[in-house]
Amino acid sequence: MVEVRSKHVMSRETLRIPGPTPVPPEVVAAMGREMISHRGAEFRAFYLELLGLARRAHRTEGDVLIWPGSGSAGWESVVVNLFSPGDQVLATVCGDFGHRFAGVAETFGLDVERLEVPWGRAITPGAVGEALARRPGTKAVLVAYNETSTALTNPLPEIAAVVREHGALVVVDAVSAAGGLPLETDAWGLDVVLSGSQKAWMCPPGLLLMAIGPRAWAAHETARFPRFFWDWTAARRQAEQGMTPTTPPLSLLFGLDAALRMISQEGIEVTWARHATLGELVRVDLLGRGLRLFPDPDYASNTVTGFRPPEGIAARAVVAAVRERHGIALEAGKGAIVDSVVRLGHMGWVHEPEMRLALDAIGESVEWLVAASPPVPAATTGAGIREFG
Ligand SMILES: Cc1ncc(COP(=O)(O)O)c(C=O)c1O
Structure with missing residues (x-):
């Protein structure tokens, strides 16, 4: 019998992209x-x-x-x-x-x-x-x-x-x-x-x-x-x-x-409340690590969080580091903002422990990237993108 193996089929990557989401x-x-x-x-x-x-x-x-x-x-x-x-x-x-x-x-x-x-x-x-x-x-x-x-x-x-x-x-x-x-x-x-x-x-x-x-x-x-x-x-x-x-x-x-x-x-209102709690947890954690949100914080989503990579580091580099170092899939931005925002999904079948693991992975990877990168003058990054908070 021929054993069919594909690295894609065998992937053990943990999905923390903003959809598709983990299936219970x-x-x-x-x-x-x-x-x-x-x-x-x-x-x-x-x-x-x-x-x-x-x-x-x-x-x-x-x-x-x-x-x-x-x-x-x-x-x-x-x-x-x-x-x-x-x-x-x-x-x-x-x-x-x-x-x-x-x-x-x-x-x-x-x-x-x-x-x-x-x-x-x-x-x-x-x-x-x-x-x-x-x-x-x-x-x-x-x-x-x-x-x-x-x-x-x-x-x-x-x-x-x-x-x-x-x-x-x-x-x-x-x-x-x-x-x-x-x-x-x-x-x-x-x-x-x-x-x-x-x-x-x-x-x-x-x-x-x-x-x-x-x-x-x-x-x-x-x-x-x-x-x-x-x-x-x-x-x-x-x-x-x-x-x-x-x-x-x-x-x-x-x-x-x-x-x-x-x-x-679960009760749909409890489901909504769980998402609100997770959204808050993620935002507080990322801000505590010195990262900044991409969107206006007054309208930050409770199903997906977008944060800015540190100065001089591209969002895609953060995504790659978290994947390679921790086996966790995040997503960079789209179109003109591809390298200005890293997106972390927290919707559907998700709870606090796995979000904490993802946040620790982001924290560690960002520190590693910052340590590995020479400082870049602020004026060369994020051109044209309005800043919030
Ligand atoms: C807000 C929003 N609208 C539309 C779409 C497109 O959906 P699909 O890729 O399932 O066609 C997406 C996909 O992520 C989305 O996030």
């Missing part, structure tokens, strides 16, 4: 179940229950629909289901994911105004209100609740309130928020909330979840973009019967079911 054994076990008929009574009963769990986790009486897919698929799904070519939208951009969501809307020919702030700063409700007042007829505002690239949480309830005052739809990218940060779909008046399975939902990548409220359904009725796979009407019609329009990714659905049961058992 309960979820792994659930995904190992044998396949069942996706058109049979067993699946129907299972799926109706799963959709109920998903609605509760989103705090909505509206629909939550699930597709094979990812967060980016959610962006496209929103565009083709809510709009017609030329519709006006306001895309808020405070990092790479907001930038990419805006790009998808532009690709499809929407009339997109970007409200962009320096990366590391939050979108404010005041700025959103002003932008909407300047441009009557805006149909929707796109907002990343948690901008993973800068490790920043936008003040979503306040933004949503302003958007609704202006009669526009609130479309939320909650990919790195849902399941980890407080999320009140109905109480905050969110019209669409999209997320992927691979972050605080504690599952492998591969599922797109979308909460869709009544105002979004009304907009969907008149939206004229062609669509097939992502069509909300077809998905809802099937979901009402406990079915899916196409063959569902059964193993992932089994996993999501187990994960949502774990969250429900």
Whole structure:
């Protein structure tokens, strides 16, 4: 018998990137179940229950629909289901994911105004209100609740309130928020909330979840973009019967079911509080080691922390040192801020002991890098990136 070994398959690297996140054994076990008929009574009963769990986790009486897919698929799904070519939208951009969501809307020919702030700063409700007042007829505002690239949480309830005052739809990218940060779909008046399975939902990548409220359904009725796979009407019609329009990714659905049961058992508010405690612990620890946060500390995220590498050291060097010296995977920034921020994920199936190990690994690696690097004049680093705290 030939033994197949790949260093990737055999990797024992500990994941502390901001998604995919570690998958708990309960979820792994659930995904190992044998396949069942996706058109049979067993699946129907299972799926109706799963959709109920998903609605509760989103705090909505509206629909939550699930597709094979990812967060980016959610962006496209929103565009083709809510709009017609030329519709006006306001895309808020405070990092790479907001930038990419805006790009998808532009690709499809929407009339997109970007409200962009320096990366590391939050979108404010005041700025959103002003932008909407300047441009009557805006149909929707796109907002990343948690901008993973800068490790920043936008003040979503306040933004949503302003958007609704202006009669526009609130479309939320909650990919790195849902399941980890407080999320009140109905109480905050969110019209669409999209997320992927691979972050605080504690599952492998591969599922797109979308909460869709009544105002979004009304907009969907008149939206004229062609669509097939992502069509909300077809998905809802099937979901009402406990079915899916196409063959569902059964193993992932089994996993999501187990994960949502774990969250429900912990109590979702307790889950949110655990994330808040971990976020605080990580920030206090890093600041205590003399490191500085990348985003405005008032909006620092509780699912991912972004910190600046020491002066003269690139974020990618910190990531490499922590991986090589401790076998822990972190992530550097994206785009223009690739070497200005190191990102440490703490969402989903994570608790204090493993975060403390990661923090010690970061501390040791940073000290090692600093000892190994000649000092660099401050003026040569971080050019163009605004500093906070
Ligand atoms: C906030 C946010 N939106 C969208 C995405 C894109 O999701 P995916 O890579 O699953 O398509 C990500 C991925 O990390 C994200 O963090």
